[in-house]
Amino acid sequence: MKISRRNFLKGAVAAGGASLLGEPAKANENFEGYPDAYGCLTDLTRCIGCRSCEEACNKANGLPPPEKPFDDESVLEKKRRTSAGAYTVVNKYPDGKGGTVFRKTQCNHCNEPACASACLVKAYTKTPEGAVVYNPDICLGCRYCMVACPFGVPAYEYHNARSPRIRKCQMCYDRIKQGGVPACVEACPMETLTFGKRSALIKIARERIAKNPERYIDHIYGENEVGGTSWMYISGVPFEQVGLDPDLGRTPYPELTRGFLSAVPLVLVIWPALLGGFYLFSGNRDEEQAKKGSAREENRK
Amino acid sequence: MTQEIAKLNKYAPGTSWINEKIFMGLSLRSYLKELLTPFNIIAGMILLAGLPLIILRYVSGLGAVTAASDDQPFGLFLGWGLFSGVPMASTGFIMATAVYLFGLKKYKPLVRPAVLTGFIGYFFAVIFLLIDLGQPWRLPNPMFRSFGTGSVLFLVAWHVALYLSVQLLEFSPAIFEWLEARRLQRWAIGLTIGATIFGVILSTLHQSALGALFLLAPGKLHPLWYSPYLPVLFFVSAIFCGLSVIIIEAMVIYRFLPQRVAPENFKVIDNLTLGLGKAAAFTMLTYFCLKFVAVAHGDSWKYLGTSYGSLFLLEVFGFVLFPCFLFLSGVRKQNPALVRLAALITVPGVVLNRLAISLFALNWKLSEREFFNPKEYMVAVTVITIEILAYRWVVNRMPVHRGGPATMAGH
Numbered sequence: 162m163k164i165s166r167r168n169f170l171k172g173a174v175a176a177g178g179a180s181l182l183g184e185p186a187k188a189n190e191n192f193e194g195y196p197d198a199y200g201c202l203t204d205l206t207r208c209i210g211c212r213s214c215e216e217a218c219n220k221a222n223g224l225p226p227p228e229k230p231f232d233d234e235s236v237l238e239k240k241r242r243t244s245a246g247a248y249t250v251v252n253k254y255p256d257g258k259g260g261t262v263f264r265k266t267q268c269n270h271c272n273e274p275a276c277a278s279a280c281l282v283k284a285y286t287k288t289p290e291g292a293v294v295y296n297p298d299i300c301l302g303c304r305y306c307m308v309a310c311p312f313g314v315p316a317y318e319y320h321n322a323r324s325p326r327i328r329k330c331q332m333c334y335d336r337i338k339q340g341g342v343p344a345c346v347e348a349c350p351m352e353t354l355t356f357g358k359r360s361a362l363i364k365i366a367r368e369r370i371a372k373n374p375e376r377y378i379d380h381i382y383g384e385n386e387v388g389g390t391s392w393m394y395i396s397g398v399p400f401e402q403v404g405l406d407p408d409l410g411r412t413p414y415p416e417l418t419r420g421f422l423s424a425v426p427l428v429l430v431i432w433p434a435l436l437g438g439f440y441l442f443s444g445n446r447d448e449e450q451a452k453k454g455s456a457r458e459e460n461r462k
Numbered sequence: 463m464t465q466e467i468a469k470l471n472k473y474a475p476g477t478s479w480i481n482e483k484i485f486m487g488l489s490l491r492s493y494l495k496e497l498l499t500p501f502n503i504i505a506g507m508i509l510l511a512g513l514p515l516i517i518l519r520y521v522s523g524l525g526a527v528t529a530a531s532d533d534q535p536f537g538l539f540l541g542w543g544l545f546s547g548v549p550m551a552s553t554g555f556i557m558a559t560a561v562y563l564f565g566l567k568k569y570k571p572l573v574r575p576a577v578l579t580g581f582i583g584y585f586f587a588v589i590f591l592l593i594d595l596g597q598p599w600r601l602p603n604p605m606f607r608s609f610g611t612g613s614v615l616f617l618v619a620w621h622v623a624l625y626l627s628v629q630l631l632e633f634s635p636a637i638f639e640w641l642e643a644r645r646l647q648r649w650a651i652g653l654t655i656g657a658t659i660f661g662v663i664l665s666t667l668h669q670s671a672l673g674a675l676f677l678l679a680p681g682k683l684h685p686l687w688y689s690p691y692l693p694v695l696f697f698v699s700a701i702f703c704g705l706s707v708i709i710i711e712a713m714v715i716y717r718f719l720p721q722r723v724a725p726e727n728f729k730v731i732d733n734l735t736l737g738l739g740k741a742a743a744f745t746m747l748t749y750f751c752l753k754f755v756a757v758a759h760g761d762s763w764k765y766l767g768t769s770y771g772s773l774f775l776l777e778v779f780g781f782v783l784f785p786c787f788l789f790l791s792g793v794r795k796q797n798p799a800l801v802r803l804a805a806l807i808t809v810p811g812v813v814l815n816r817l818a819i820s821l822f823a824l825n826w827k828l829s830e831r832e833f834f835n836p837k838e839y840m841v842a843v844t845v846i847t848i849e850i851l852a853y854r855w856v857v858n859r860m861p862v863h864r865g866g867p868a869t870m871a872g873h
Contacts, residue, residue, distance in 0.1 A: 218703040244532055250473040275678055278504030281616040282608040297610045302596015304535035305615050308824070316532040317596070324598035406827075409681050418614050421693050425617065425667060432663045436563050440655060443565030 194272035198291030200359035217348030270391035273413035292332035388413025512844025543590025550581020552704030706805035739801035781811025
């Protein structure tokens, strides 16, 4: 890495000015997501918990082999979360009617991602294709993105000493850029996962709910949550029963710190004037000046 | 060269610059003998146990020494080292503002100790960061390579770096005095007012920014602690935390290193302690009201009956309102001992608050959580020990609690 003077100055200006502009991830207040962004719709009523998606994800991303094979159903007895070795996991929940329901977890690829607005080196990018991708080459490993993510998705390589990275689903970005679909979507035998333009997926979800009102809860999780996500869910049981927080609200997360960041320039402008004023008023200055004067006299002698 | 020889000649025969400046005027042998104190032996044992763990962290990764996990990404290194360490190090900006900007001259004996405490506090906050960050050698990235301007953490990184430099500048007159570099000292003193104002701006912003970091965790941080007022709460609590640290620091140094303190300071320290206590009580009362407003604003009353509520009430009543009254009563009775006791309760209270926000009350909805890894605590204790040793090293050598030569007495 070369640090040029120009770069340094750029940084200094960015730091001071940074905050002057307080430019969160997607600064536009009315940003509604990229119009042509892709997304994925998970229909929980179709999932049978076969974990084919986990296996496909593992292969597509070259992740380490799992402790227990992917067809071992005993894995489902314990709640799991995404980890450095698994970008997606399927969990089993009681459906409240004596049966079970499964939900696949992975990065939800928010329209205005909390992780991106948390990152101090812009390691995260919300691409126009909809994927939120992570750049391990500039990441410091501060893990603030993990604190910020409302879904608790990013995982970290705690046992990697030399180049620990954040690990999370990238929506198989390389595949979708070439017109493909994510590996998990391709692998699903039940058509639980539908990949497509986000706007089209919302229409599909609405249609399914309208056609089978007795089968679905009348809500698309992710349509508006935290400002909308690319990965969305429809379900036959209330979302909190399958571990999706119903209280996240519709506010995009970058909004949450915007107020603070916009107060920063006020402090930068007002404080010097105010404190300088106190200094002048305090009479401290006169004495200092007098002291300087007498010191000069002494020097002359 | 001739200058250096002239310099060397200033010292007593048989002693050199190193004897004078580093060994505190002793020969190497008697200096080493002096070092064999019970305190140093305990400190040495802590380092022997802890330093290998720090090496382990760099050899086997963070996971080898912390309880931090995917669910609980911030551990003790940040909870203690950064989130508690930075408010404890607010001492420098508080005393410099009081004395240089507000003209409260009588507190001058406490400015240098406060600035030194601040500098060392920030320096070791960065040390904790270097231990905690996955790739600490990439710390220059937010400075030079990639600017996450929409991130509160970006602001924190820049401000902590800038403020660390400003505090070194603010303390440099003492260093130059120690090195007998008069011209440099005069130059550094000339920058005092500018550095102080810049320091206050930076402190205001990053103390509050540490709170603003958690604005991004509304679903994770317990409602009793989550509040849009977090930045203000962090800033105000940093003030009384810093005031209390100054009281404690003076208490410890005046008690255990009296030979490093100017004799005339002993006459005024009780009075100054009372003054600091008054200021602390006032800011704590403000903080208590703000806490009340925050709970009311979030309408979080219903959580007060839960176990998190008990922790919250303990923090707000036991560690804020109670020491606040102790401060007030100490001031009214003109009893500095009471004020010192209040300070000793106040600082752990702020630490409790920061640990609650960065550890205990974060991810409160998750059922199984782990906070404790003995190795993590050992590393933290080791770094704190080095911090204390570094502080003592400086106080023993540089004019911190002593005024400088007559011409410098004004500063």
